[in-house]
Amino acid sequence: MTLSEAERAESRRRHEEQTQLEVTRTLRAYQREWFAHLRREVFEQGRPYAIGGALVPHEIFEALDLPFITDVWYSGLVAARRQSAHYSNFLSAQGFHEGLSRYGALTLAVLMDEDNPDKPWGGLPKPALVVTGLGDRSADVLAEFSDAVRIPLEMPVIDRPIPNWWEMSRWRWEDLDETFRIDVMLEQFKDVVTAAEKIAGKKLDLDRLREIVDRVNQQEEYFDEVRTIIATSEKLPARLGEVMSQTMGIQWHRGTEWALNQARAFRDEVKRRAEQRLWVCPNEQYRLMYVGAGLWQNLEFFTEFEERYGAVFVRSNYLSIASDGYLRYNTRDPLRCLASRYTAMSEQMHIPGLGGAWAVWEARKHRVDGGLSLGGWWGQRMVNVALEDAGIPVMEWDVDPVDANTWDQDRFRALVGDFIETRIAR
Amino acid sequence: MLLKHAYAARLDLAREGHRDGAGVVGLIGNTIPVELVLACGRVPTLVTADRSRPTPEAAVYMEDIISPETRALFESAATGALEFLDLLVLSRPYAQLYYYLKEVQRLGRGRRFPELHMFDLMQSQREAVRAYNWSRFEALIARLERLGGSEITERRLRDAIALTNTVRGLQRRLIELRFQAALSGVDALIALGAAYFLAPEPYAVGLEQYLSTLASAARLENRPRLLVITSEPLSHTSLHAALEEAGALVIAEDDWWGSRAPGPDVPLAGSAREAIFRKYWLDTPSAGVYPAAAREEWLRESALRPEVAGIVFYLPPSDHQLGWDYPRLKSWLAARDKPALLLREDATTPDGFSAIRSHARRFVEDLA
Numbered sequence: 001m002t003l004s005e006a007e008r009a010e011s012r013r014r015h016e017e018q019t020q021l022e023v024t025r026t027l028r029a030y031q032r033e034w035f036a037h038l039r040r041e042v043f044e045q046g047r048p049y050a051i052g053g054a055l056v057p058h059e060i061f062e063a064l065d066l067p068f069i070t071d072v073w074y075s076g077l078v079a080a081r082r083q084s085a086h087y088s089n090f091l092s093a094q095g096f097h098e099g100l101s102r103y104g105a106l107t108l109a110v111l112m113d114e115d116n117p118d119k120p121w122g123g124l125p126k127p128a129l130v131v132t133g134l135g136d137r138s139a140d141v142l143a144e145f146s147d148a149v150r151i152p153l154e155m156p157v158i159d160r161p162i163p164n165w166w167e168m169s170r171w172r173w174e175d176l177d178e179t180f181r182i183d184v185m186l187e188q189f190k191d192v193v194t195a196a197e198k199i200a201g202k203k204l205d206l207d208r209l210r211e212i213v214d215r216v217n218q219q220e221e222y223f224d225e226v227r228t229i230i231a232t233s234e235k236l237p238a239r240l241g242e243v244m245s246q247t248m249g250i251q252w253h254r255g256t257e258w259a260l261n262q263a264r265a266f267r268d269e270v271k272r273r274a275e276q277r278l279w280v281c282p283n284e285q286y287r288l289m290y291v292g293a294g295l296w297q298n299l300e301f302f303t304e305f306e307e308r309y310g311a312v313f314v315r316s317n318y319l320s321i322a323s324d325g326y327l328r329y330n331t332r333d334p335l336r337c338l339a340s341r342y343t344a345m346s347e348q349m350h351i352p353g354l355g356g357a358w359a360v361w362e363a364r365k366h367r368v369d370g371g372l373s374l375g376g377w378w379g380q381r382m383v384n385v386a387l388e389d390a391g392i393p394v395m396e397w398d399v400d401p402v403d404a405n406t407w408d409q410d411r412f413r414a415l416v417g418d419f420i421e422t423r424i425a426r
Numbered sequence: 427m428l429l430k431h432a433y434a435a436r437l438d439l440a441r442e443g444h445r446d447g448a449g450v451v452g453l454i455g456n457t458i459p460v461e462l463v464l465a466c467g468r469v470p471t472l473v474t475a476d477r478s479r480p481t482p483e484a485a486v487y488m489e490d491i492i493s494p495e496t497r498a499l500f501e502s503a504a505t506g507a508l509e510f511l512d513l514l515v516l517s518r519p520y521a522q523l524y525y526y527l528k529e530v531q532r533l534g535r536g537r538r539f540p541e542l543h544m545f546d547l548m549q550s551q552r553e554a555v556r557a558y559n560w561s562r563f564e565a566l567i568a569r570l571e572r573l574g575g576s577e578i579t580e581r582r583l584r585d586a587i588a589l590t591n592t593v594r595g596l597q598r599r600l601i602e603l604r605f606q607a608a609l610s611g612v613d614a615l616i617a618l619g620a621a622y623f624l625a626p627e628p629y630a631v632g633l634e635q636y637l638s639t640l641a642s643a644a645r646l647e648n649r650p651r652l653l654v655i656t657s658e659p660l661s662h663t664s665l666h667a668a669l670e671e672a673g674a675l676v677i678a679e680d681d682w683w684g685s686r687a688p689g690p691d692v693p694l695a696g697s698a699r700e701a702i703f704r705k706y707w708l709d710t711p712s713a714g715v716y717p718a719a720a721r722e723e724w725l726r727e728s729a730l731r732p733e734v735a736g737i738v739f740y741l742p743p744s745d746h747q748l749g750w751d752y753p754r755l756k757s758w759l760a761a762r763d764k765p766a767l768l769l770r771e772d773a774t775t776p777d778g779f780s781a782i783r784s785h786a787r788r789f790v791e792d793l794a
Contacts, residue, residue, distance in 0.1 A: 385487065
């Protein structure tokens with residue numbers, strides 16, 4: 001399903017109508033301007049840029065003034081523009097079967113679909129560098145198509161999982177992530193630095209990198225405050241779709257002054273709303289959480305459940321991992337600090353034992369009554385088992401976060417409604 | 427006969443050995459050095475998935491995206507079928523299985539598990555991972571030394587290498603005979619796969635005997651000869667059976683259950699530890715091999731051999747990776763006049779089997 005211009009205008013109008021946070025507007029304006037700037041610099045001035053996965057130390061690129069975008073973020077933008085079905089079908093037509101994940105690959109599709117002028121923010125130029133996980137073969141295709149340098153990253157297996165990892169991650173990361181595991185990430189990051197330096201035409205300044213990592217820490221602290229406000233306020237002060245978009249929109253620019261200022265503005269606005277008791281749903285009855293990925297292809301879907309049941313979504317991985325996964329203090333060796341962050345980034349939400357313990361801790365902190373678990377990621381069922389064991393009902397929902405081909409509005413409305421009626425509102 | 431029995435009996439063979447007093451170490455995956463297990467005085471055996479059985483335990487804890495192979499392996503471990511093993515070593519491609527097993531074990535929900543050891547050898551051929559891989563290799567040696575109660579010496583390793591190199595040499599002879607149409611693909615998979623369930627000495631004797639019968643056997647002429655590229659390990663003969671029932675002859679497959687089983691010998695000159703390490707890191711096929719040029723080197727050489735009439739891409743529903751390479755590889759083959767057939771069904775299901783047989787019949791006709 002690709003929207004016509006009229007449908008897109010209607011979608012924008014509806015989105016605008018439901019927007020509660022001023023920072024949502026400033027974020028959109030910045031993103032538009034940033035993309036235009038990227039295209040100007042790359043197309044008109046021939047400046048190289050990088051595409052990275054979500055689990056990549058963007059701070060290195062930032063320190064080298066090498067522009068970069070994140071593949072899953074861009075996929076999210078394509079999905080939010082309701083163009084994921086078109087690009088998913090485009091990939092199928094190129095011979096990439098439907099069973100292959102489209103989550104990060106929509107970026108590849110936009111690049112390959114060269115004749116289509118209707119692309120989010122004018123589309124993407126070809127990157128000079130591609131850095132994602134080693135198992136991500138769509139990134140291999142992307143790099144080959146773009147004639148870009150490809151650096152794959154491999155995470156070491158965790159031999160001694162520590163269930164309450166989030167209590168150690170900020171200060172005791174050398175113990176949590178173990179020296180030999182950090183070392184192997186560090187060695188790989190040195191390869192990233194070498195490749196990025198060559199493309200950027202300058203050497204990495206470690207003092208500058210440290211400043212950036214410190215700035216990221218400050219930004220994540222603001223996110224941590226937002227999480228605490230949402231978890232402890234009487235009712236929900238900011239709609240989850242906006243919180244998720246804000247969090248990720250800032251995360252992809254982390255390390256910049258803009259990101260830090262935007263995070264502060266975000267914290268200020270959510271705090272003010274909570275102090276002024278401006279609730280998303282004044283009739284709030286039930287609090288739900290996302291377990292795993294968010295429904296990027298239709299963030300507005302849940303708004304109707306506020307009216308029908310007084311049900312609000314209060315928690316997602318995106319905001320919570322910002323503080324529990326990203327924060328690393330003691331930045332004397334900033335590259336090592338980053339290596340520690342990525343020894344298990346995201347994996348700690350999947351690995352049986354780690355993901356479940358965190359989800360239960362988060363659920364209690366946010367006082368949730370139930371969870372929605374979007375399908376398609378490994379470790380999901382063990383997390384659901386842990387939540388159910390803790391008395392928190394979970395609905396397992398087999399829908400792709402970005403691929404609109406998997407969407408069935410009526411069926412999903414009935415499914416979620418039934419879950420709320422039979423398992424939450426008992 | 428011995429080879430067929432071993433291939434069919436699999437873990438039962440190790441169980442028999444265990445009842446007779448042998449200590450058995452189970453291995454999941456092909457990137458774990460069997461030489462280390464032999465050198466610690468234990469019998470190595472590959473632990474494979476029994477895809478014919480339902481997996482109700484796995485369904486409780488694992489998602490649909492987890493491959494049927496991993497779910498079946500989980501089922502075996504969680505239901506106590508592996509309890510007799512002294513140690514179960516898992517390789518990096520099975521890291522998720524390791525995490526699931528550890529957690530179910532921690533929760534006390536499965537039956538008795540064997541001791542688990544994760545051998546996390548990264549297969550990418552980059553200096554950046556060398557030190558990490560070496561540390562994991564040494565950790566495995568230390569774990570096996572604790573199990574065996576004595577040091578794994580260079581001498582013991584050399585003895586083990588000599589045994590496995592003998593096996594490799596015989597397997598390479600069999601693999602070459604396949605290009606001469608001396609045996610069916612099904613028989614080849616059985617003869618090669620039996621090595622994972624037998625100790626090297628009896629396997630070498632059995633394979634040598636089998637090779638001697640092939641020298642004078644009638645050739646399977648007039649069948650288009652195919653090479654198979656697969657996205658999941660071929661621990662079964664279903665795919666080959668379907669293709670051969672359709673009139674083809676499978677003479678090679680890019681898979682460690684078949685043509686990629688032996689590779690070159692482990693060098694006996696220099697440090698045995700270093701030689702084994704390099705063999706399993708840099709010269710053992712797996713989906714994790716990087717860069718693609720290294721992963722596809724064998725394929726590009728073998729596919730262009732004149733004996734190969736066509737290529738079969740086997741990408742069953744569990745595929746999440748090879749599908750990204752498929753259009754590129756298909757174009758490369760087309761440019762070299764090598765026809766290709768894409769199969770998306772699961773050969774281990776009755777419907778999948780018959781669909782594959784139908785697709786293959788048409789392909790065989792086209793090739794003819």
